Amino acid sequence: MMQSWLSISPTSPFSIANIPFGIVSTCEDATPRPAVAIGDFALDLSAFAAGGGFSQLPSIQEHLSVFSRTTLNDFAALGRPVHKEARSYLQKVLQEDTPYPSILKSNVSLRESALVRLESVQSHLPLQIGDYTDFYAGLNHAYNVGVLFRGPDNALQPNYKHLPVGYHGRASSVIVSGTPVRRPRGQVLQTHVAGSTGPIFGPTKKLDIELELAAFVCTGNTLGDPISIDKAEEHIFGLVLMNDWSARDIQAWEYVPLGPFNSKNFATTISPWVVLLDALEPFRAENLWPGETGAQESLLPYLQQQRLDSVYDIDLEVEFRTAGLDEPTVITRTSARNLLYSFPQMLAHHSVTGCNMNTGDLLGSGTISGDAPGKLGSFLEQTKNGKEPVKLPNGVERFFLQDGDEIVIRGVAGEKGGHVGFGDCRGVILPAHGK
């Protein structure tokens, strides 16, 4: 296992095996700028580049300006071979027996200007998002929700095992971890009020989470020319964690016939550090589907993958915090393997009509749930749509989220000392306006 000359806790999600990219600012310099996370530090790539940090990587010289942008879009647009070189070079700079000690290890002034403690940086959205699409590839989630609303015999819709179902989401309200979430108000059909016929207006009473992974697109395609399944991975910059906050009562009333809209458009939180696919390469795994005999062949050719191990073995957890609890409580533990379709399949399907993808587009996986209680990625599933409470310590119970509740999603692959993790995807619920 690779070691760094920086002291890194073995439980850090940001081991030298990771090197995830993000955008940070500090009190001293409010301009957002690219960085990588390493142990307890952000390595400010703007300061690093300005201080000659990339001088031993000739291929990046003509692109150094990407490290003084306020988003990672220009870096992402350089393509995966460049990301791979940059990550691998930064690992060499940071490793114990670095071939380039003078770059950073023994360069006190550059260490002082470029290494900033994570607790003193402010994270920003890592890329400017053009379009955001959310899929529904979490098989167990789709099944569980289908059972709740249509019963076990019709749980999955007829199209579900033929294509990655997805919908266009709201890009403007994708926010970075730590941004508070205002409880939305909207129309809800109050079915159990005597004599009530129409909808009422008010704060959602069924504010929920959705535990998801999401992929950023690095390079796109021209309108009219699909991305083939075999090339799709080359178009993916990396992954983040995502919490697709959802107002279930608003959703139930509005979604016919064009899908979820106001129930989802008020906030979607992502974790701040983009973990490159190269960093996740050792954790490839088969998704839920290819293991079944003939499953891959039952897909139309444009969705058939050369490699069946195209999802990732990432441990996911959802932590719940609230004033009435003495300490944070994990309410869900599951794995990112619980997907019926991989991101390359989603990308191939999305673009098969010729739909053009752009640098910075974001694709959500859909809610990821395991196949048992304790592994479910939404309160909708955990409480059977508000019928059975989640029981927490101190007698605290929840059907859905209350004001002041805080959710932290975490994800990590690999062994202690070599963790490839995402950092927190966090949000606290603020009370609705006008109460």
Add this chain to the structure above:
Amino acid sequence: MMQSWLSISPTSPFSIANIPFGIVSTCEDATPRPAVAIGDFALDLSAFAAGGGFSQLPSIQEHLSVFSRTTLNDFAALGRPVHKEARSYLQKVLQEDTPYPSILKSNVSLRESALVRLESVQSHLPLQIGDYTDFYAGLNHAYNVGVLFRGPDNALQPNYKHLPVGYHGRASSVIVSGTPVRRPRGQVLQTHVAGSTGPIFGPTKKLDIELELAAFVCTGNTLGDPISIDKAEEHIFGLVLMNDWSARDIQAWEYVPLGPFNSKNFATTISPWVVLLDALEPFRAENLWPGETGAQESLLPYLQQQRLDSVYDIDLEVEFRTAGLDEPTVITRTSARNLLYSFPQMLAHHSVTGCNMNTGDLLGSGTISGDAPGKLGSFLEQTKNGKEPVKLPNGVERFFLQDGDEIVIRGVAGEKGGHVGFGDCRGVILPAHGK
């Protein structure tokens, strides 16, 4: 009626009463830049501003740089009072008895540099679109489609008369009039093939149009803070025509349970000139709903409008062209009054959760149909989903669009000589790839 010193045909959509804003380039200068359309000309606002054209409008001086941008976003972001002043000033410069003859009327060199014939300009998307949302506010269309799929008793869903149903669309594939549209391929359930169980893959056989209006947002709102119905109009820059191309066979298979996705994401065409709401002010009209007793009161307060005349009396037509026809044939004539909800209502609903709107966001109205044959905004309705052909001259028939077919949507308000029109919203169908 106001006259211009420029010779303008009385049938031009771009009378001096209009002054719509767009983005153009020319062979001589490929850089896209702002312009207004007037008669047969584009007035290049970049050249106009550089040549002192705005010298008699003090309030715009600090903002002149917006006219050298490649999109109208920065101009739009200045807000409606500035748009109103700029339009009114340009009308004064262009009117027969202009108070400022030296600005343009008698300024031969500025006329030569700034007035470009429309046939020699290339139009571009007028604004960079952040998010694109498509509503479903065309009551007759929603009813007609409901009858086709659920019968007359359940034609409208229970929510339809309580909220403007909408969904997030694909912003990246919104294209400007004249851009060809590649027939998309996708999954279709082939129900009438003996022994067939699963979907097949291929070019859509039900390529359709949707006749729509769309509104551009000029100024947005902060995440968490809704736009109230009474302020909503101030957030709308202006309107364009829109053709929401749709693949009905792909849509029928994919849309459960999250709405249309690949069936809509391959292309959406808009007309190039943004007609400001100020120019449409004389054509305000009541929408389909407020005329019914108590209808306005039956809406929840956040959707109740102070003014009931908040849609526009714009005549719309759809023209069809194909090689087998001697001349273009109008297949639909209807009015933009056929909306159940106005754009201010759509904006108030969209943001009531706190969803943040940004400059350049685009809101589609939904398909606009009248209440009788000859007034229908889609082939789906005209052919009863492919059962009865549209009969055209020369024995030409269409159920849906064939390769090489061309659609031109036009819209105009006002009398001859004072037309406030949009110019063409045009697209021709290219054959699918891989045939």
